[in-house]
Amino acid sequence: xxxxxxxxxxxxxxxxxxxxxxxxxxxxxxxxxxxxxxxxxxxxxxxxxxxxxxxxxxxxxxxxxxxxxxxxxxxxxxxxxxxxxxxxxxxxxxxxxxxxxxxxxxxxxxxxxxxxxxxxxxxxxxxxxxxxxxxxxxxxxxxxxxxxxxxxxxxxxxxxxxxxxxxxxxxxxxxxxxxxxxxxxxxxxxxxxxxxxxxxxxxxxxxxxxxxxxxxxxxxxxxxxxxxxxxxxxxxxxxxxxxxxxxxxxxxxxxxxxxxxxxxxxxxxxxxxxxxxxxxxxxxxxxx
Numbered sequence: 172x173x174x175x176x177x178x179x180x181x182x183x184x185x186x187x188x189x190x191x192x193x194x195x196x197x198x199x200x201x202x203x204x205x206x207x208x209x210x211x212x213x214x215x216x217x218x219x220x221x222x223x224x225x226x227x228x229x230x231x232x233x234x235x236x237x238x239x240x241x242x243x244x245x246x247x248x249x250x251x252x253x254x255x256x257x258x259x260x261x262x263x264x265x266x267x268x269x270x271x272x273x274x275x276x277x278x279x280x281x282x283x284x285x286x287x288x289x290x291x292x293x294x295x296x297x298x299x300x301x302x303x304x305x306x307x308x309x310x311x312x313x314x315x316x317x318x319x320x321x322x323x324x325x326x327x328x329x330x331x332x333x334x335x336x337x338x339x340x341x342x343x344x345x346x347x348x349x350x351x352x353x354x355x356x357x358x359x360x361x362x363x364x365x366x367x368x369x370x371x372x373x374x375x376x377x378x379x380x381x382x383x384x385x386x387x388x389x390x391x392x393x394x395x396x397x398x399x400x401x402x403x404x405x406x407x408x409x410x411x412x413x414x415x416x417x418x419x420x421x422x423x424x425x426x427x428x429x430x431x432x433x434x435x436x437x438x439x440x441x442x443x444x445x446x447x448x449x450x451x452x453x454x455x456x457x458x459x
Contacts, residue, residue, distance in 0.1 A: 208259040214270055215242050216439040217303045218289065218312075222262050224338040225316045225331055233258075236269060238437070241414040243268035243386065252277075258284060259323060262316065265290030266300040287319040298369070304436055305370035306346040306445070313338050345442050349375065352449040360404035361452055362397065362429065364411040364420045367436045371448065378404065382419050389419055401427045407454045410434045430454065 211232045213219040219234040226232060235251060236242045247269075255261065255277060261284055263270045278286055289312045290296035302308045317335040321328045353375045361368075366381035380397055382389050389397070401423065409424040409431050411417040417431065424431045432451040438444040 208257055210258045211260050211262065212255060212258045213262040214264060214267060214274075216437055217441045217444075218262055218264055220439050220441050221289075221303070221309065221313055221338070222316055224341075225313060225320055225334050227330060227334060229327070234439075235261075236437070238439075239413065241268075241412075242270075242437070245269050247273060255281060255284060260285040260287055260319065262287045262289055262319070264300055264302060265293070265296045270300075285319075285323070287315065289315045291315050295370070295373075299366065301367040301436065302370055303441065304368050304445070305374045306342050306349065307374055308370055309342050309441075310339050313342070341442065345445060346374075349445060349449050352446070353377070353452060356452055357407050357454055358405045360401065360406045362401050362406050362409040362420070362423055362427075363434075364409075364415050364417065367412065368410070368448070371445075377452070380406065382423065383415070394419060394423065398423055398426050401429070408432055408451050410448070410451060412436065 209230050211222055211226060211230050212235060213222050213232060214235045216234050216236070216238065219232050222232045223230075233254065235247055236245045242264075245268075261274070261277070263274060263286060265288055274286060277284065290300075290302055292311050292315065293302045293308045296302050296308075303312060313335055317331045320331045324331075359376060360378040360380060361372075362380045362382065364382045366379060366383065368377075368379050371377070372379040380401055382394070382397060384393070406427060407429050409420045409427075409429050411420040411431060411433060413433055413435065414437075417433075421431055423429075430451075434448055434451065435444055436448075
């Protein structure tokens with residue numbers, strides 16, 4: 172715990188916080204208390220929603236990365252570090268930026284905190300960490316959550332198994348609806364600023380053209396190449412997340428005559444956002 176205090180101190184010092192003493196005095200949660208906790212944490216909001224589906228009302232689930240922030244670059248606050256001392260487990264997507272840089276340090280300082288990797292058994296999770304954009308992947312994510320909850324709380328194993336069946340039915344229903352939505356598209360190619368829809372595209376036979384590659388802004392040459400490909404495939408939509416600048420996206424959209432649509436793969440309302448992305452591909456979402 173002393174090591175955690177050092178982390179908190181350096182974070183508070185960097186932000187000029189004057190309430191360090193309060194944090195240190197209130198951060199003391201014993202391993203025994205954490206083991207009895209009914210609190211869980213998830214790195215991003217859609218994963219938080221899925222944990223809630225399985226955990227039920229008996230558990231409180233919080234999100235590390237708040238709305239409007241990118242999990243690729245977000246740095247948790249000292250208050251969030253403090254809150255984790257009272258959590259029973261932290262669920263992660265797999266290899267998002269925050270999960271590869273921040274979680275290892277947390278694990279070394281909070282060995283009693285269980286870290287659950289929900290990407291286990293998910294195809295190509297190493298290639299693209301945005302696994303939750305695929306309903307097929309989400310069913311495996313839900314199974315991983317259910318298994319983790321059962322291991323932590325075997326007394327309620329039947330409840331977790333029942334909720335898993337219900338959640339899988341919800342995902343299957345969404346998957347069927349998306350296939351109908353995406354059956355007849357003006358183009359099966361779309362442009363996106365941040366390549367967050369690789370798994371979605373794979374599920375539904377689509378082609379994703381990403382503006383940003385390896386976290387880097389495009390060069391003029393790569394932009395022109397993308398424009399040529401988008402034109403050749405008659406792409407009708409350019410998608411961009413609110414967390415990212417959209418200048419290059421709008422430039423491309425203007426050149427190929429496509430709509431710019433703001434999407435939010437990090438939305439807590441996962442089912443609604445997946446449907447909205449499908450509607451955008453049909454060209455029926457209002458331009459932003």
